[in-house]
Structure formats: C-alpha cells, structure tokens
Amino acid sequence: MPNDNPPNLLPAALRQPVPRLPRVAVVGATGAVGVELIACLEQRGFPLSDLTLLASPRSAGRTMAVRGADLPVQVLDDSSLDGVHIALFSAGSAASKRYAREAARRGTIIVDNSSAFRMDPDVPLVVPEVNQAALATHHGIIANPNCVAIIAAVPLAPLHAANPIRRVIAATYQAASGAGAAAMEELRAATEAHLQGETYAPRVLAHPYAFNLFSHDAAVDLETGENGEETKVRQELRKILATPELRIGVTCVRVPVLRAHTIALTVEFDRPITVDAARDILAAAPGVRIVDDRAANHFPMPREATGQGDVLVGRLREDISDPSGRSIAMLVAGDQLLKGAALNAVQIAERLLT
Amino acid sequence: MPNDNPPNLLPAALRQPVPRLPRVAVVGATGAVGVELIACLEQRGFPLSDLTLLASPRSAGRTMAVRGADLPVQVLDDSSLDGVHIALFSAGSAASKRYAREAARRGTIIVDNSSAFRMDPDVPLVVPEVNQAALATHHGIIANPNCVAIIAAVPLAPLHAANPIRRVIAATYQAASGAGAAAMEELRAATEAHLQGETYAPRVLAHPYAFNLFSHDAAVDLETGENGEETKVRQELRKILATPELRIGVTCVRVPVLRAHTIALTVEFDRPITVDAARDILAAAPGVRIVDDRAANHFPMPREATGQGDVLVGRLREDISDPSGRSIAMLVAGDQLLKGAALNAVQIAERLLT
Numbered sequence: 001m002p003n004d005n006p007p008n009l010l011p012a013a014l015r016q017p018v019p020r021l022p023r024v025a026v027v028g029a030t031g032a033v034g035v036e037l038i039a040c041l042e043q044r045g046f047p048l049s050d051l052t053l054l055a056s057p058r059s060a061g062r063t064m065a066v067r068g069a070d071l072p073v074q075v076l077d078d079s080s081l082d083g084v085h086i087a088l089f090s091a092g093s094a095a096s097k098r099y100a101r102e103a104a105r106r107g108t109i110i111v112d113n114s115s116a117f118r119m120d121p122d123v124p125l126v127v128p129e130v131n132q133a134a135l136a137t138h139h140g141i142i143a144n145p146n147c148v149a150i151i152a153a154v155p156l157a158p159l160h161a162a163n164p165i166r167r168v169i170a171a172t173y174q175a176a177s178g179a180g181a182a183a184m185e186e187l188r189a190a191t192e193a194h195l196q197g198e199t200y201a202p203r204v205l206a207h208p209y210a211f212n213l214f215s216h217d218a219a220v221d222l223e224t225g226e227n228g229e230e231t232k233v234r235q236e237l238r239k240i241l242a243t244p245e246l247r248i249g250v251t252c253v254r255v256p257v258l259r260a261h262t263i264a265l266t267v268e269f270d271r272p273i274t275v276d277a278a279r280d281i282l283a284a285a286p287g288v289r290i291v292d293d294r295a296a297n298h299f300p301m302p303r304e305a306t307g308q309g310d311v312l313v314g315r316l317r318e319d320i321s322d323p324s325g326r327s328i329a330m331l332v333a334g335d336q337l338l339k340g341a342a343l344n345a346v347q348i349a350e351r352l353l354t
Numbered sequence: 355m356p357n358d359n360p361p362n363l364l365p366a367a368l369r370q371p372v373p374r375l376p377r378v379a380v381v382g383a384t385g386a387v388g389v390e391l392i393a394c395l396e397q398r399g400f401p402l403s404d405l406t407l408l409a410s411p412r413s414a415g416r417t418m419a420v421r422g423a424d425l426p427v428q429v430l431d432d433s434s435l436d437g438v439h440i441a442l443f444s445a446g447s448a449a450s451k452r453y454a455r456e457a458a459r460r461g462t463i464i465v466d467n468s469s470a471f472r473m474d475p476d477v478p479l480v481v482p483e484v485n486q487a488a489l490a491t492h493h494g495i496i497a498n499p500n501c502v503a504i505i506a507a508v509p510l511a512p513l514h515a516a517n518p519i520r521r522v523i524a525a526t527y528q529a530a531s532g533a534g535a536a537a538m539e540e541l542r543a544a545t546e547a548h549l550q551g552e553t554y555a556p557r558v559l560a561h562p563y564a565f566n567l568f569s570h571d572a573a574v575d576l577e578t579g580e581n582g583e584e585t586k587v588r589q590e591l592r593k594i595l596a597t598p599e600l601r602i603g604v605t606c607v608r609v610p611v612l613r614a615h616t617i618a619l620t621v622e623f624d625r626p627i628t629v630d631a632a633r634d635i636l637a638a639a640p641g642v643r644i645v646d647d648r649a650a651n652h653f654p655m656p657r658e659a660t661g662q663g664d665v666l667v668g669r670l671r672e673d674i675s676d677p678s679g680r681s682i683a684m685l686v687a688g689d690q691l692l693k694g695a696a697l698n699a700v701q702i703a704e705r706l707l708t
Contacts, residue, residue, distance in 0.1 A: 257566060315569055
C-alpha cells in the first residue's frame with residue numbers, strides 16, 4: 001500500500017506531548033461503539049479536561065449522560081476538533097477518511113476504530129498488550145484493529161513470543177454488534193417476530209437473523225472467495241504480530257449472539273508445544289482469562305465475555321490432526337464492543353498520556 | 355473395540371429377505387427425531403403393511419396422526435417388536451442397548467439412530483450416498499451416524515474418492531435439535547424470557563442459551579480435552595470414509611439455532627486441487643446442493659437447510675494457509691433432524707427393501 005501520508009504529519013517524537021488533562025473528543029458518540037467509548041472513559045477514570053461528543057447530523061440535538069451531566073451531541077464538521085488533543089473515532093471509514101488526516105495535521109491524535117488507515121505503513125495498528133511499542137511510530141493517527149483480530153491477537157501474541165506461530169486456522173462466531181446497534185436491534189426484533197409466528201423482513205443485514213447464522217456480511221472477493229472480514233483478520237493479525245508471512249485461513253460467520261465474538265482457533269507452532277505449556281503462558285498473559293474447566297464443561301461463552309474486558313480462553317487441547325505435536329486448539333471469546341473496539345481504543349489513548 | 359455380537363446374529367446374506375410391504379416400527383416415536391422419522395416415512399411413501407409407534411411409558415396413551423389416522427403410541431417392551439421387519443430406533447443409547455440386539459436376534463432389522471453400536475465392527479455405519487455397500491455386512495443392526503458426521507461425510511466422500519483426504523479441521527455450529535425437542539423448547543423459552551427482560555434458569559442444557567453459544571454439552575475427556583461429540587465425529591467419519599488413520603481435528607459448539615447444523619471445514623488432500631475441480635465434483639454428488647453465490651453473499655444457512663434433505667455446500671475457496679495448493683475451505687449446512695438423523699435412517703431402510 002503506498003505511503004500517501006502528507007509529509008507535514010509529524011511523527012510522535014516531534015509532536016507536542018499530550019497534556020496531563022487533555023481535551024478529548026468521541027466521534028460517532030451515539031453509535032454502538034461510541035456509547036461504549038464514553039462508558040470506558042468514565043469507568044476507567046480517564047483523565048481529561050473536557051469531553052466533546054460528535055456525531056453525524058442525524059444525531060444533532062441529542063444529549064448523552066456523562067459523569068452525571070447531560071452533554072450535547074454536536075455535529076462533526078471541519079472545526080470540531082480544533083484544540084482537541086485526543087479524538088476517538090468510531091463513525092465509519094468515510095468519516096475517518098474525511099476528517100482524521102486534517103485533524104492530525106492540526107495536532108489532534110486520532111485513535112481510529114475504522115478500517116480506513118489500518119494497513120497504512122505510517123499508522124500503527126495497536127493492541128496495547130501486544131505491540132504497545134508501535135505507538136512510538138505514529139504520525140498523528142493510530143488504528144484500532146478489527147474486533148476479531150484484537151480478540152485473536154491477545155492470546156496468540158504471548159504464545160507466538162514463546163514459540164513462533166506458523167499457521168492459524170480460525171472459524172468465527174461473530175455477534176450482531178459488529179454490524180452496529182441497528183443490527184443488534186434487528187436480531188432482537190427478528191427473533192421476537194419469529195417467536196410470535198410473525199414474518200420479519202431483514203432491513204440491516206441481508207439474511208434472516210432469528211435463530212439463523214450466515215457467512216459474514218462483508219463483500220466477497222469474486223476471484224478468491226475470501227470475504228472482506230476475513231481479509232481484514234488475515235492482514236491485521238500479520239501486522240499486529242509483525243509476521244507478514246504468517247499463514248492464516250479464516251472463516252467468518254455471523255451468529256445470533258448480541259455482542260461478544262467467539263473464535264475456534266487451531267494454531268501450529270514452529271516447535272512442539274504441550275497444552276500445559278500453552279496454558280501456563282496464557283495464564284500469565286495480560287488481557288487473558290483462562291476459562292477451561294473440563295469437568296464442569298465450562299468454557300468461554302459470549303454471555304460471560306460480555307461486559308468485561310478480558311479475552312476468555314479455553315478448550316485448550318492438542319490438535320490431534322497434527323501428529324507432530326506442534327498444534328494446539330482453543331476457543332476464545334471477547335466482548336466485541338469492549339476489547340474488540342472501545343476498550344482497546346481507550347487503552348491506546350491511556351498510553352498516549354504523559 | 356471387541357466384537358461381542360452373539361454368534362447367533364445372522365449376517366444379512368443368510369437372513370430372510372424383507373418383504374415388499376414390511377411391518378415397520380418407530381421406537382422413540384414422540385421425540386424430535388421420532389416425529390421426523392414418521393414424517394419421512396409418510397412423505398417418501400415408504401412401502402409398509404403396518405406401522406407401530408413405540409415410546410417410553412412417559413408417552414403412553416398419546417396418539418399421533420399418520421396418513422390421516424390417529425395411531426396409538428405403545429409402550430416399548432420385550433415383545434413390542436415381534437413380527438416387525440424393520441425397526442427405526444431413536445430412543446437413546448440405553449433403549450437401543452436394552453432392546454435392539456434381542457430384536458435383531460429374533461429377525462427384526464434395526465436401524466439405530468443412537469451411538470450404542472456405531473463403532474461395533476459388526477455394525478455398518480451408513481450414509482447411503484457414501485457407503486451403501488456396507489449394508490451387505492449387517493448382522494441385523496445398522497447404525498445411523500452422528501449428525502455432524504453425516505452432514506460432513508456427504509460432501510467429503512465424493513472429494514475423497516477423487517483425491518484422498520489427508521486432514522480435516524472442522525468447527526461446528528450445532529443447533530438445539532441435536533439435544534432433543536426439550537432443548538429446542540428451551541432455546542425458544544430462554545430467548546423469549548431474555549427479550550422480555552426476565553430471567554430463565556436453564557433446565558435442559560447447562561448454560562444460558564438465549565443469544566449465547568457454548569462448547570458442546572457432551573462430556574469432556576479430562577485427559578485430552580476432547581468432548582464426546584468431537585470423539586464421535588472423528589471416529590465415525592473415519593469409519594464412514596473407511597480411512598481409519600484420517601487426521602481430524604474438530605471443535606463442536608452449540609449455537610442458538612433451532613434445527614440445522616453448519617460446519618466450517620478446512621480439508622487437505624493428497625494432491626493439489628482447484629476450487630473449480632472441487633465444485634464440479636460436489637455439484638455432481640448425490641445429496642449435495644451447491645449454494646455458493648459470491649456476488650449475492652448467499653451461502654449455506656441453517657434457515658435454508660431446515661426442512662429439506664440436501665447438504666448445502668458453499669464458501670468454496672482455496673485454504674490460503676496451505677501454500678501447497680492442496681487445501682480447500684468450505685461451509686456446509688444440513689438439517690440435523692432430517693439428513694442428520696431421520697431422513698438418513700429412512701434412506702437406509704429404503705435400501706433394505708427388495
């Protein structure tokens with residue numbers, strides 16, 4: 001991908017430091033991720049002098065409760081980010097492309113939840129537990145990865161550090177939230193209609209969602225058959241893990257779950273690895289919680305991943321289809337809106353504070 | 355596994371042929387699969403002189419509508435199958451172990467939907483499209499495979515015949531129906547309660563099911579971490595495909611879907627294979643329907659697999675994690691109660707007719 005960042009975007013080392021109490025903006029404040037961004041800032045006591053909520057004209061006039069006060073939602077325009085030190089963007093790729101670069105040029109540091117800049121070589125793609133050091137290379141824009149890539153990277157990175165990963169085969173069980181608040185509402189409404197014997201015409205997603213699942217709704221490459229979500233997961237995992245040649249096969253599927261993603265992972269390592277060794281590494285890894293009770297049949301579930309920030313990891317076992325003893329299978333789950341999006345972005349912002 | 359069939363079980367070649375209009379019994383008639391067994395017999399015009407419906411004492415006194423008549427459900431006992439030529443068992447392993455062998459000894463041919471006899475070397479494990487010839491080896495009991503094994507075998511077998519399969523990695527998206535009618539009802543009730551903001555305590559399955567998923571409820575081997583469903587899929591696929599050494603890694607997951615199973619398959623072959631070649635083989639395979647419209651993002655879904663007998667196959671693409679060009683990824687879906695259970699059993703019974 002060509003490096004088309006204008007030369008006047010300053011690298012992190014030459015920029016003004018972020019003040020102790022920065023001015024912060026949330027762009028896309030009323031969306032599914034925006035709501036969680038605000039909640040994460042509040043709950044984690046993110047130090048700030050001022051919080052600006054921005055959204056498209058559709059949300060003009062709304063207010064949102066933040067720390068006990070009703071904050072107005074303002075319409076995003078070219079001057080909205082003047083004087084803002086850190087802007088958390090989650091308003092889609094088009095808004096990020098339209099506003100982020102100019103704001104970065106004028107001094108705002110952008111943490112962008114869209115896919116607009118993720119594969120730009122001048123933009124670090126960061127999961128703080130994994131590659132925080134990459135933050136030092138930013139030029140005003142830092143990308144928050146795809147939700148599946150984050151949730152997979154948190155357990156894969158510490159394993160990779162101990163024994164290089166050669167191949168990953170993943171099948172995802174992705175929640176409605178990845179398609180936004182409207183998709184979550186569609187899942188509820190379609191299911192309610194189904195239970196009452198009524199028909200429901202899908203409006204947000206292309207297929208019936210009540211008690212149904214379908215291949216991820218991202219567009220499919222007509223030549224290769226890979227869909228856009230799978231491309232993101234493959235490319236972004238390679239960038240986050242700094243393994244540009246990593247072999248990754250992914251199948252992305254949308255399941256009728258509201259807001260946490262689950263992933264079945266089969267991972268081949270460079271050298272033989274035991275399940276006990278993998279479990280020890282994961283148990284000590286930041287952002288991971290082992291949920292692996294074989295006797296109680298209690299493993300990672302979206303219900304328990306929801307509303308908390310860890311990636312749950314379990315079903316740890318040898319992949320018996322690889323007789324070389326170099327492969328491990330596991331099931332992981334994380335809250336798509338939190339660690340898969342808002343929480344990770346706020347964790348990035350926390351590391352920008354001086 | 356020891357061959358503990360009593361010597362007086364007659365091999366198929368020495369048995370009386372099944373008459374043109376046999377007497378047929380359905381054992382477990384009131385269960386989720388039993389209801390579908392009766393419907394399949396009706397809809398396919400299975401030739402029979404007499405249909406006996408049998409169940410546990412819990413169902414005593416019930417009647418079921420069959421071909422416009424109300425048939426009584428009788429309580430299964432030692433003499434229930436006297437004079438019955440073909441008995442379709444779907445009342446759980448305990449009932450099969452208790453009644454099937456003695457009935458077979460007395461001349462009834464058992465098509466058993468339970469796991470009781472599947473791995474017995476004297477019991478053929480049959481998917482008619484795949485290994486119908488194995489029927490000739492029966493000794494009065496024929497096993498209907500596990501639902502995931504059937505739904506995977508239908509597309510894998512024709513590919514294997516063209517280019518031997520070396521390794522399969524599968525992640526399942528299994529419906530409630532595999533755990534019975536009560537689990538389907540629990541999914542509905544738990545979801546309805548969730549939508550109304552009420553709590554629902556799981557009664558049938560161990561975990562909350564509304565908008566949630568969980569590792570399959572079969573018991574987990576404490577040493578290996580493999581669960582009982584995964585063991586069945588691995589062992590049964592090897593037996594059905596007559597590949598005792600086939601390398602298979604499976605992750606079985608229960609998703610909030612009512613009655614069709616979906617499976618993400620990554621399949622490695624002995625020799626390089628193109629997606630077009632695989633698609634051509636599958637398009638000509640019995641029991642397979644290709645659903646692979648990349649432009650419309652239309653692929654196999656449980657909603658469309660439900661209520662029909664084919665295995666839907668799509669998302670056909672190269673597994674790009676295998677640079678040797680020997681691996682294909684695909685998504686398949688089949689009705690767990692039909693091809694995964696009742697329909698396959700009735701198709702077996704049809705092949706017993708002379």
